[in-house]
Amino acid sequence: MTQQIELSGVNKYYGAYHALRDINLSIPKGAFVALVGPSGCGKSTLLRSLAGLETISSGDLVIAGERMNDMPPRKRDLAMVFQSYALYPHMTVEQNLTYSLRIKGVKKAEAKKAAEEVAAITGLSDLLHRYPRELSGGQRQRVAMSRAIIRHPKAFLFDEPLSNLDAALRVHMRKEIRALHDRLGATSVYVTHDQVEAMTMADHVVIMRAGVIEQQGRPLDLYDRPANRFVAGFIGSPAMNFIPARTSDDGTSLILDLPGAPVLAMDLDLPPGHAVSVGIRPEHLSLATADMPGFNVPVAAIESTGAATFVTTETTPEIVLVLNGRSTVSAGETIHLTFEPKNIHVFDAGSDQRIEVGTVLTQAKTAS
Amino acid sequence: MSMTADVYDRRQDRRPWLKRLADASEPYLYSAPALILIIVVMLVPLVVGISYAFRDIQLLNPFSGGFIGLEHFETLSKDRAFYTALKNTLWWTGASVFLQFGFGLILALLLDKPFMGRGLVQALVFLPWAVPSFLAGLNWSWLFNPVIGPIPHWLFDLGLMSQPGNILSDPQYAMWGPIIANVWWGIPFFAITLLAALQSIPRDLYEAASIDGASWFQRFWSITLPFLAPTIAITVLLRTVWISNFADLIVVMTGGGPADRTQIVASYIFTQAFKALDFGYASAIALVLLVLLLAYSMLIILLRQTLLNKG
Ligand SMILES: Nc1ncnc2c1ncn2[C@@H]1O[C@H](COP(=O)(O)OP(=O)(O)OP(=O)(O)O)[C@@H](O)[C@H]1O
Numbered sequence: 120m121t122q123q124i125e126l127s128g129v130n131k132y133y134g135a136y137h138a139l140r141d142i143n144l145s146i147p148k149g150a151f152v153a154l155v156g157p158s159g160c161g162k163s164t165l166l167r168s169l170a171g172l173e174t175i176s177s178g179d180l181v182i183a184g185e186r187m188n189d190m191p192p193r194k195r196d197l198a199m200v201f202q203s204y205a206l207y208p209h210m211t212v213e214q215n216l217t218y219s220l221r222i223k224g225v226k227k228a229e230a231k232k233a234a235e236e237v238a239a240i241t242g243l244s245d246l247l248h249r250y251p252r253e254l255s256g257g258q259r260q261r262v263a264m265s266r267a268i269i270r271h272p273k274a275f276l277f278d279e280p281l282s283n284l285d286a287a288l289r290v291h292m293r294k295e296i297r298a299l300h301d302r303l304g305a306t307s308v309y310v311t312h313d314q315v316e317a318m319t320m321a322d323h324v325v326i327m328r329a330g331v332i333e334q335q336g337r338p339l340d341l342y343d344r345p346a347n348r349f350v351a352g353f354i355g356s357p358a359m360n361f362i363p364a365r366t367s368d369d370g371t372s373l374i375l376d377l378p379g380a381p382v383l384a385m386d387l388d389l390p391p392g393h394a395v396s397v398g399i400r401p402e403h404l405s406l407a408t409a410d411m412p413g414f415n416v417p418v419a420a421i422e423s424t425g426a427a428t429f430v431t432t433e434t435t436p437e438i439v440l441v442l443n444g445r446s447t448v449s450a451g452e453t454i455h456l457t458f459e460p461k462n463i464h465v466f467d468a469g470s471d472q473r474i475e476v477g478t479v480l481t482q483a484k485t486a487s
Numbered sequence: 488m489s490m491t492a493d494v495y496d497r498r499q500d501r502r503p504w505l506k507r508l509a510d511a512s513e514p515y516l517y518s519a520p521a522l523i524l525i526i527v528v529m530l531v532p533l534v535v536g537i538s539y540a541f542r543d544i545q546l547l548n549p550f551s552g553g554f555i556g557l558e559h560f561e562t563l564s565k566d567r568a569f570y571t572a573l574k575n576t577l578w579w580t581g582a583s584v585f586l587q588f589g590f591g592l593i594l595a596l597l598l599d600k601p602f603m604g605r606g607l608v609q610a611l612v613f614l615p616w617a618v619p620s621f622l623a624g625l626n627w628s629w630l631f632n633p634v635i636g637p638i639p640h641w642l643f644d645l646g647l648m649s650q651p652g653n654i655l656s657d658p659q660y661a662m663w664g665p666i667i668a669n670v671w672w673g674i675p676f677f678a679i680t681l682l683a684a685l686q687s688i689p690r691d692l693y694e695a696a697s698i699d700g701a702s703w704f705q706r707f708w709s710i711t712l713p714f715l716a717p718t719i720a721i722t723v724l725l726r727t728v729w730i731s732n733f734a735d736l737i738v739v740m741t742g743g744g745p746a747d748r749t750q751i752v753a754s755y756i757f758t759q760a761f762k763a764l765d766f767g768y769a770s771a772i773a774l775v776l777l778v779l780l781l782a783y784s785m786l787i788i789l790l791r792q793t794l795l796n797k798g
């Protein structure tokens with residue numbers, strides 16, 4: 120597969136501040152890549168470096184086979200949708216759409232026709248003669264999208280394009296953007312801090328923290344096999360539970376650091392006597408009768424959305440579990456939790472890196 | 488007493504009518520103090536000044552002061568010096584505003600980019616604006632003076648002058664002296680206002696345009712200029728009116744000479760009033776200037792209105 124965008128060993132400094140650290144990323148033609156991470160991790164910096172709005176300090180940036188490190192933005196043939204939309208306020212919607220074409224010297228009638236075609240796709244046909252100030256937030260967003268689409272660029276860059284919309288419209292636009300991407304056969308890089316957006320829209324998710332790519336891969340791979348504790352905690356909502364634990368002296372079971380020190384005798388293959396952190400997603404915990412393997416915890420709070428019930432336990436650290444539908448559990452009660460052993464993740468307590476768990480042979484037994 | 492009683496009576500039987508009057512006049516009564524103050528401070532001197540134009544007022548003639556109708560204006564219509572001054576005013580104002588604006592815009596664009604020591608440079612650039620106009624005039628007339636100033640010698644060395652002379656006494660180029668001084672003095676005004684306007688343009692528009700493929704000039708043309716247009720219109724209007732009234736530099740540097748070559752209407756008024764001591768005639772000229780400037784301002788405002796309606 121041809122690589123549309125390739126970054127190798129890219130670093131970016133703002134003065135002494137190291138904003139991007141050794142970024143390596145290959146984006147095949149036609150891919151939809153999401154960059155996610157907490158605020159200030161360098162997502163926008165990376166995207167702007169692709170666009171040429173920031174110059175990278177070292178490394179190589181190749182777009183469609185051409186080294187672009189020192190190419191000014193106007194020669195990179197990329198389109199960008201800004202979080203603020205950055206529509207030209209003194210131009211009508213049509214003029215906004217055709218600006219890039221007019222600069223290229225496309226004939227007036229031709230540009231107008233292109234604008235009408237794109238407007239028909241994005242549902243702006245009736246608004247072509249309005250000014251941006253006369254549009255709603257969602258309509259402005261569409262104008263920003265259309266302005267990018269009209270150019271048939273080498274790639275689309277999106278910087279949190281949906282963050283100014285309300286929740287319902289955001290979910291709707293998510294699907295629309297993805298459908299548009301497929302329809303145009305485009306290559307897209309999509310920045311968001313919303314991991315749900317990233318997981319649902321992208322073929323390839325890149326998780327960043329403090330200027331470093333922590334992990335990248337297919338959305339469900341990141342969910343199933345997070346490379347470290349940060350990624351594990353970042354992907355999934357509500358976030359994964361982390362329980363401090365120790366491996367037994369023979370390395371076959373885990374001793375949780377909870378009241379009563381429950382032992383998960385799971386026939387594991389772990390470094391013996393090692394401090395670890397056990398990760399279990401809230402949706403992978405379930406209630407069980409006391410005779411089933413698991414551990415007992417007191418309940419601190421119950422929250423219900425109707426479709427699901429969130430139970431928070433009275434432990435340090437607290438454990439959250441999600442139950443389908445309604446539940447009769449109430450605060451103060453002690454519940455017995457259980458889980459599938461294949462669903463646990465083990466991380467080194469010092470380095471926070473994932474420790475591969477050997478084949479799990481039997482279900483957990485408890486000593487508490 | 489009978490009047491108060493009368494008023495009282497009326498109020499008794501025709502209360503709604505009086506009340507209506509009181510209600511109607513209430514806003515005027517509230518704003519009366521301010522209005523009276525404005526009329527006294529602004530309009531009275533204006534009317535008195537205008538009235539001079541129709542009277543014979545000569546400081547050295549104790550019998551003057553009578554009303555003479557349009558006599559001043561008749562004289563004025565035949566006054567060759569006035570027409571020369573009018574022509575010179577156009578030249579002086581046009582060249583000064585154009586150059587001040589041009590250099591001011593370039594300076595503002597340069598100062599809009601971040602660079603080392605920008606704060607210091609900005610402060611320095613705005614310095615001329617703080618120099619009193621008379622001092623600026625003196626300073627520049629010395630700079631142009633071949634005995635004490637360097638400029639004639641530089642021009643001579645560059646081969647632009649056949650000998651280091653004083654351009655202020657050269658009838659052909661004398662006007663350039665005050666114009667250069669005026670440009671030096673007035674650039675900061677444009678630089679400050681245009682810089683403020685430049686800095687209010689959202690940066691992401693430039694980023695969007697450069698991604699859309701626009702070169703520096705295309706960005707300037709399609710983003711910077713439209714955003715600056717209202718500021719440009721208003722500052723150019725203000726400066727034009729102001730500069731055509733601005734006689735300080737000319738009075739200090741050339742006194743209108745040589746041979747009236749640098750005499751503008753404003754300095755002609757000054758000459759008539761304080762050299763010839765003919766206040767009546769000076770007022771008449773001033774009135775004509777006022778009407779011309781009003782007409783100009785109206786024109787610009789109309790132009791701006793139509794442009795705004797179109798855009
Ligand atoms: N022009 C700049 N000068 C100095 N530091 C900068 C500059 N721009 C960004 N930074 C720093 O670089 C880091 C990354 O910024 P960036 O805008 O890429 O974050 P982000 O991941 O997009 O965050 P967010 O989700 O809040 O938009 C931040 O710590 C920020 O303070």
Ligand SMILES: [Mg+2]
Pocket residue numbers: 162163164
């Ligand atoms: Mg950002």
